[in-house]
Amino acid sequence: MITLKTLWLIIFLLVLNSCATLVPAPKSVSNLNGKAPLAAYARVLQCYVNERGEVDFSALQQHRVDLDNYIAYVAQLPARSITDANERLAHYINSYNALSMYNVLESGIPKTHAGLAKVRFFYLRKLFIGGQPMSLYEYENDVIRALQEPRVHFVLNCSALGCPVLPRTPFSATHLNQELDRETQHFFAEQRNLRIDHMRKIVYLSELLDFYTDDFIAANTPTLIAYINRYLPEKIPDNYSIEFIPYDWTIANTSR
Numbered sequence: 373m374i375t376l377k378t379l380w381l382i383i384f385l386l387v388l389n390s391c392a393t394l395v396p397a398p399k400s401v402s403n404l405n406g407k408a409p410l411a412a413y414a415r416v417l418q419c420y421v422n423e424r425g426e427v428d429f430s431a432l433q434q435h436r437v438d439l440d441n442y443i444a445y446v447a448q449l450p451a452r453s454i455t456d457a458n459e460r461l462a463h464y465i466n467s468y469n470a471l472s473m474y475n476v477l478e479s480g481i482p483k484t485h486a487g488l489a490k491v492r493f494f495y496l497r498k499l500f501i502g503g504q505p506m507s508l509y510e511y512e513n514d515v516i517r518a519l520q521e522p523r524v525h526f527v528l529n530c531s532a533l534g535c536p537v538l539p540r541t542p543f544s545a546t547h548l549n550q551e552l553d554r555e556t557q558h559f560f561a562e563q564r565n566l567r568i569d570h571m572r573k574i575v576y577l578s579e580l581l582d583f584y585t586d587d588f589i590a591a592n593t594p595t596l597i598a599y600i601n602r603y604l605p606e607k608i609p610d611n612y613s614i615e616f617i618p619y620d621w622t623i624a625n626t627s628r
Contacts, residue, residue: 392495392496392497392498392507393492393496393497393498394498394505395474395475395478395497395498395499395500396500397443397444397447397448397499397500398440398441398443398444398447398474399440399444408441409441409442409445409446410442410466410542412437412438412439412441412442413438413439413442413466413470413542414541414542415438416432416438416439416442416470416473417538417539417540417541417542418540418541419431419435419438420432421538421540422626423540424537424624425529425535425536425537425538425539425624426533426538426624426625426626427473427476427531427538427624427625427626428625428626428627429473429476429477429481429623429625429626429627430481430625430627432473432477433477433481436477439470439473439474439477440474442470443470443471443474446467446470446471446500446501446502447499447500447501447502447503448502448503449463449502450502450503451463451464451502451515452502456545458545458546458548458549459545461516461519461521461524461545461548462542462543462544462545462548464511464515464516464519464524465516465524465527465528465543466542466543467501468508468511468512468516468528468529469527469528469529469538471499471501471508471511472508472529472530472531473531474499475493475497475499475508475531476531476623476625478497479492479493479497481623481625482623483622483623484532484621484622484623485530485531485532485621485623486621486622489621490621493508493530494507494508494509494530495507495509499511508530512528516528517584517587520587521552522584522587522588522599523552523553523555523556524552525580525584525587526552526555526556526558526559527539527543527551527552527555529624531623531624531625532619532620532621532622532623532624533620533621533622533623533624534578534579534580534619534620534621534622535580535624536555536558536559536580537555537558537559537562538624539551539555553603556603557603559578560600560603560604564578564617565577565578565580565617566578566600567617568608568612573609573611573612573613574612574613574614574615575597575600575608575612575613575614575615576614576615576616576617577596577600577614577615577616577617578616578617578619579616579617579618579619580619581596581600581616582616583619595610596614597609597610597612597614598610
């Protein structure tokens with residue numbers, strides 16, 4: 373028997389699907405073979421992303437050939453054709469971050485993802501990924517999270533200020549494990565993501581950890597504090613309570 377809650381969920385999903393917008397993939401103006409697409413994305417990161425991970429979207433909008441070439445590559449490349457596990461995951465991370473930038477541009481460079489804008493940006497706008505139309509929500513939750521690598525949450529960037537800092541170089545298959553550890557440590561080193569009040573025994577933690585709590589909990593890390601302690605030089609006592617810092621959905625735009 374279908375419960376009322378399930379029925380409302382089905383109706384909600386049908387309504388969402390009927391309101392979806394298919395964002396056209398750009399046409400590439402250069403060779404998509406070899407290392408050229410990733411090199412194009414690397415130039416985007418170097419030229420339009422600052423040290424805080426913020427993007428100069430206005431300038432990128434005016435000079436978007438490299439981003440469009442990389443997105444055209446992502447639109448065509450089936451990830452199943454990438455046989456190496458690290459190479460595939462690096463591709464997922466780089467492509468998600470680039471698709472977020474592309475989606476911001478194609479959405480008219482909004483001020484924020486908050487409220488209904490979040491639904492439009494993550495759920496309703498379908499992008500071509502490996503030949504298939506897919507929302508960023510589906511890409512993250514059905515494809516990337518399925519690999520069960522919790523550190524991806526500290527490298528996936530949706531172009532919001534609450535996100536982990538977007539590095540100015542692409543992630544690589546060769547050094548992926550080190551890069552994931554580096555960015556996870558960097559995330560927890562930032563005051564905006566982790567603050568500890570020893571007097572009150574409270575850990576103030578980015579709401580990102582609340583969004584994906586189940587991904588961080590495992591047999592050898594039974595609590596969020598246990599997970600965080602893997603990446604801290606000074607461990608947090610297990611008996612501290614956690615309060616979450618509200619996520620900042622403002623677009624990480626240098627010209628905001």
